[in-house]
Amino acid sequence: MAWSATPALWRSGTLTTAALLGAVAAGRPALVVLAVPFAVLVTTGLWHRPSTDPQVATRWSHRRLREGEATTMLTSVTSPEAESVGLLMSSSPYVEVPPAQRAVLAASDSGTTTVLTEVHARRWGVHEAGGGQLAVTSSWSGFRWGPWPVPSSPVTVLPQGAPFDASAQAPHPVGLVGAHRSRQDGTGREFSGIREFAAGDRLRRIHWRSSLRTGRLQVITTNAEQDSEVILLVDAMADLGPSAGVGGEASTLDVTVRAASALAEHHLRIGDRVGLRVLGRISTVVPARAGTRQHRRILEVLALIHSGRPDHLDVTRMHRGLGAGAVVLVLSPLLAEEATAALALLARSGLTAVAVDTSPAELTGPWQAAPLSPDALAWRIRMLERDVQLRALRAAGIPIVRWRGPGTLDEVMLQLSRRSAAPRAAIR
Amino acid sequence: MTAHLNGTWALRVAVLVGGWCDLAAVHLAGGETPLWLWATATALSIATAARPGSLVPLLALGTMLAAWLAAPDGVVSAWVLLAAAGVVGSHVAALLLDLRPPRAAVPTPLVRLWVRRSGLLWLSSGACWAAARVTTAPTGDLEAGVRISALVLLGLGAVGLSIALGTARRPAAGERG
Numbered sequence A: 001m002a003w004s005a006t007p008a009l010w011r012s013g014t015l016t017t018a019a020l021l022g023a024v025a026a027g028r029p030a031l032v033v034l035a036v037p038f039a040v041l042v043t044t045g046l047w048h049r050p051s052t053d054p055q056v057a058t059r060w061s062h063r064r065l066r067e068g069e070a071t072t073m074l075t076s077v078t079s080p081e082a083e084s085v086g087l088l089m090s091s092s093p094y095v096e097v098p099p100a101q102r103a104v105l106a107a108s109d110s111g112t113t114t115v116l117t118e119v120h121a122r123r124w125g126v127h128e129a130g131g132g133q134l135a136v137t138s139s140w141s142g143f144r145w146g147p148w149p150v151p152s153s154p155v156t157v158l159p160q161g162a163p164f165d166a167s168a169q170a171p172h173p174v175g176l177v178g179a180h181r182s183r184q185d186g187t188g189r190e191f192s193g194i195r196e197f198a199a200g201d202r203l204r205r206i207h208w209r210s211s212l213r214t215g216r217l218q219v220i221t222t223n224a225e226q227d228s229e230v231i232l233l234v235d236a237m238a239d240l241g242p243s244a245g246v247g248g249e250a251s252t253l254d255v256t257v258r259a260a261s262a263l264a265e266h267h268l269r270i271g272d273r274v275g276l277r278v279l280g281r282i283s284t285v286v287p288a289r290a291g292t293r294q295h296r297r298i299l300e301v302l303a304l305i306h307s308g309r310p311d312h313l314d315v316t317r318m319h320r321g322l323g324a325g326a327v328v329l330v331l332s333p334l335l336a337e338e339a340t341a342a343l344a345l346l347a348r349s350g351l352t353a354v355a356v357d358t359s360p361a362e363l364t365g366p367w368q369a370a371p372l373s374p375d376a377l378a379w380r381i382r383m384l385e386r387d388v389q390l391r392a393l394r395a396a397g398i399p400i401v402r403w404r405g406p407g408t409l410d411e412v413m414l415q416l417s418r419r420s421a422a423p424r425a426a427i428r
Numbered sequence B: 001m002t003a004h005l006n007g008t009w010a011l012r013v014a015v016l017v018g019g020w021c022d023l024a025a026v027h028l029a030g031g032e033t034p035l036w037l038w039a040t041a042t043a044l045s046i047a048t049a050a051r052p053g054s055l056v057p058l059l060a061l062g063t064m065l066a067a068w069l070a071a072p073d074g075v076v077s078a079w080v081l082l083a084a085a086g087v088v089g090s091h092v093a094a095l096l097l098d099l100r101p102p103r104a105a106v107p108t109p110l111v112r113l114w115v116r117r118s119g120l121l122w123l124s125s126g127a128c129w130a131a132a133r134v135t136t137a138p139t140g141d142l143e144a145g146v147r148i149s150a151l152v153l154l155g156l157g158a159v160g161l162s163i164a165l166g167t168a169r170r171p172a173a174g175e176r177g
Helices: A007-026 A029-047 A208-214 A252-269 A292-303 A337-348 A374-395 A410-420 B002-028 B035-050 B056-070 B079-099 B108-135 B144-166
Strands: A003-005 A055-060 A064-066 A070-078 A082-089 A103-107 A112-121 A125-129 A132-138 A143-150 A153-158 A180-196 A218-226 A229-235 A273-279 A284-289 A327-332 A352-357 A400-402
Touching (some): A007 A029, A029 B056, A029 B079, A029 B108, A055 A153, A082 A112, A082 A143, A082 B108, A103 A112, A103 B108, A112 A153, A153 A292, A208 A218, A229 A252, A229 A284, A229 A337, A252 A273, A252 A292, A252 A327, A273 A337, A284 A292, A327 A337, A337 A352, A337 A374, A352 A410, B002 B035, B002 B079, B035 B056, B035 B079
Parallel strands (some): A064 A153, A229 A273, A229 A327, A327 A352, A352 A400
Antiparallel strands (some): A003 A143, A055 A070, A070 A112, A082 A132, A132 A143, A180 A218, A273 A284
């Protein structure tokens, strides 16, 4: 890209020539007086003709952020000959640039001009942001460099966790340490009972009041505290409904991803091991682990989700690699047959599977405008089929709860804890 | 947003008023300014304000200069200074409107810089006008063509003077303006 003369320079040159010729030809000295300013502009513009190309660099304050957060892009233009820098930024629905900063003209008062642009993340995912066009004008507006395309950069927007909290215990706590009360006694804090002292008991567990009353040494027993393995199975095979970003309308995949983020955050906070499996165009598996690093890893995988059906999906192998006591939370709008099939097979294999229905109460779409159109009829037939499938799943003992944020899983987890005490058959 | 609108509207108004100043000066100098000329100049000024990067500003300013062909022969009226102010104002306003990306505001330091420069440009016109008053005074012997050629040379001298005095001070690296 090279510097080229501005329309103002061409205009000044043409007017100077025309006015001087007209003055001489028609004998109008007033035209010379009027031509002088344009002659000055032409001369000064040419005098300050730039010799080197500007150096453009962009820098981001953060390239990884959560939904609803903002980052800043710094565009630096280094050119000793620049007098002004114009920047026109592109904006997309999910990576927004405030209207006042989409088009900026900055005066260059030194060798380097810096333009700061805010970028607001509206929806989870990996988005291209910061693209635009840039133009640099030389002193006296004689020459212009550009428009130069400012390349966009990928910005990873991690899903915002929906509000979530749960008070129910996990049905099968199996680990060594955690926040869930085990059925076995151990060194926890939850009171279990009082029994007679036995060899190996710690002296600090002796309950002196009972010992005095019975005349024999009595000790307090407590429940062990264990962690649980929670697997989040995210159905990303379809994305229905409009998505307006954080604070706006949410599509089925928006609800699913934000619910998965909230569940992962909750269970990791209480010490559980959390894993993630994504059923989508690109199937991903994140093994169950605990800790804050695992939380970040899960969020990053969730941000990479693209809706679509996988080329090959074998739901019969879905339970492989899952621990016996794992709780599988299937987050799905339950519209894809593969998702309902996976749910049924997971339950049959003896795992505790819970379906979290992430479809909105009423799906909106183009079919609503024309209720008798083929699309609308197809949709109604699909919803009737879905009702039949959900009834069959419930009949098979698979709990289905609609995602509603805090307390979504309390009741179902309580029921599963009670049920887990009873013997049951499993096919593996 | 309001400041942005005010800023750009001020520049658009400057384009329009500049054209009117030029025609008013022609009229006051004794030239003919028919209604169609006012209408054409106004229409071209409005188009200039809307499309400052196109060829329309050239046509608008060309019309303003051509209007002086209707002025009386050989007279350099003082009203030409009003016309110079109008033409410079109109051109600089169009230049600033063309500098900015669509819907962007023009920063105040840049407007201030160009106001200073406009003053210098007008002064160069003033210097040339003063020289023209001297050279176009009736001397009896000099032919009109010779006198105007001398005026062109004087004008070029004024250009040189403006370059020497009219370059904006460039702050040193790291210094904020």
